[in-house]
Amino acid sequence: MILCVCPNSSIDTYSWINQIFPGEINRIEKQKEFPGGKGVHVALAIEEIGEQSAVMGFWAGSTGSWIREKCFNQGISCYGPEVKGANRKCYTFRSDLTLQKWGNTELLEPGPEIEVGDYKVFMEEFEKISQNSDLICLSGSWPIQSPPFACRELILIAKNNNKRVILDASGIQLSIRI
Numbered sequence: 001m002i003l004c005v006c007p008n009s010s011i012d013t014y015s016w017i018n019q020i021f022p023g024e025i026n027r028i029e030k031q032k033e034f035p036g037g038k039g040v041h042v043a044l045a046i047e048e049i050g051e052q053s054a055v056m057g058f059w060a061g062s063t064g065s066w067i068r069e070k071c072f073n074q075g076i077s078c079y080g081p082e083v084k085g086a087n088r089k090c091y092t093f094r095s096d097l098t099l100q101k102w103g104n105t106e107l108l109e110p111g112p113e114i115e116v117g118d119y120k121v122f123m124e125e126f127e128k129i130s131q132n133s134d135l136i137c138l139s140g141s142w143p144i145q146s147p148p149f150a151c152r153e154l155i156l157i158a159k160n161n162n163k164r165v166i167l168d169a170s171g172i173q174l175s176i177r178i
Contacts, residue, residue, distance in 0.1 A: 001052045003133035005126070005154060006039020007142045008111045009057045009067050010090045018095050020105070035070040036090055038140030038168060043076050054079060056129060058122065058143055060112035061086035079129050081121040083143075085112035113144040127157050139168040148173065 016030040035044070039055055046053035054077040059068055064087040068078040088109035114122075130136055136158050138151050147153075151173040158165045 001054060001133050002043075002046050002135045002137060003130055004039040004043040004046070004053055004055050005136065005138045006037040006043070006055050006057045006140055007122075007146065007150070008088065008140055009035070009037035009040050009055070009059075009064070010088045010109070010111070011063050011066060012036030013089055013091045015091060015093050016095055017093055020093065035067045037067075039137065040067065040071065042137050042139055042168075043071065044074060047074055047076055054129070054133075056080045056122075056126060058083045058112060058114055058118060059087065060084060063087040063089065064112075079125055081118050081125070083112050083114055083118045087111055111141075111143045114146060119147065119150070123153060123157070126154060127161075130158055130163055131161055133163060135164050135166070137166045137168065141169075141171075142173060 012034045014032045014034075015028045017026060017028050020026050037057070039057065043053040043055045055071055056079040058080055059065070059078070060083045064082065067087055071078050088111035090109065091107040093105045093107075136154070138154055142150055151167060151169055155165050155167065
């Protein structure tokens with residue numbers, strides 16, 4: 001089983017709109033929503049090729065419930081604490097017209113703010129879940145108030161359990177040395 005850590009999962013919303021006029025009313029022609037966040041995308045791809053995966057993250061509000069339900073419907077187990085607030089939505093505005101001019105436009109919400117107790121529960125659960133994993137993939141951003149060394153701590157726990165880790169991160173999470 002491949003454990004995909006997705007600390008800041010999202011509902012990815014694709015909206016088709018021919019043109020955006022700043023300061024005016026703009027009508028979306030069509031919209032689709034998918035469970036998202038880099039770790040969720042990895043888990044969905046793993047399931048698509050017939051292998052077993054699970055997602056671990058912070059789950060907040062109705063958006064967190066929606067993401068977990070969609071993952072569960074794809075055969076993916078979800079772990080991690082429920083927290084206050086709401087998981088983020090990430091909007092991609094798409095159009096054949098706009099692609100010719102400036103490509104897709106994305107707006108990304110920040111996601112929930114986690115508390116020290118939420119982080120502690122997450123780490124304790126990670127230690128247990130990771131023991132049953134063949135490989136661990138840490139992907140994407142972290143919620144607001146996450147410690148800058150969170151990926152480092154997860155890697156050290158995995159290393160103590162003799163687990164292999166793939167890290168897909170940027171910014172401060174990638175810059176702290178093990």
